Amino acid sequence: MKLTEKQQLVLDELRKIGRKNAHLYRDSQSYLHQKDCEKLALGDQACVFGMGGFTFQVGHRLGVSAPSVLSIFKALQRKGLVIREESYPDYQRARYWWPVGLAAELYAEVQTENRGTP
Template sequence: MKLTEKQQLVLHELRKIGRKNAHLYRETQPYLHQKDCEKLALGDQACVFGMGGLTFQVAHRLGVSAPSVLSIFKALRRKGLVIREESYPDYQRARYWWPVGLAAELHAELQAAERVTP
């Protein structure tokens, strides 16, 4: 699938955020890390809220405007590459975004890391 340079940058940054969040508590809070691993095992939809990235967070990291990132997220969503947190549609607040397929990738990665760690 062909993506623009901006779409690639936004998707890459969102993947970095998801990856960082999946590893976040590994050394300091094993219980919280385990809870995140359980979310990963349940798939993308379970990971969006809390582990995903926010529009303004991605915008800040890339040094662009949040509305610009939001329009890119919407285009990526139409292409089936990202999903949006939709658990509370009437609640007016920032929404989390998550790259499709990242949960399975991270779950496999973390399981392999656990097998290697004594």
């Protein structure tokens, strides 16, 4: 699928955020890391809330405005490349975004790392 340069940058940054969040507690809070691994095993929908990225977070990292990132997220969502956290539709707050397919990729990665740990 063809993406614009900005779409690819936003998607790549969102993947970096998801990867960082999946590994966040690995060495410091093993219980929280295990909970994140359980989310990864359940798939993308389970990972969006709490492990995904925000529009303002991606925008800050890339030096782009949050509204601009939001429009890119919406375009990527229409293409089936990202999903938006929708668990509390009446609650007015920033929504998390997550790249489709990243949970399976990270779960395999984390499982390999955990097998290599004594």
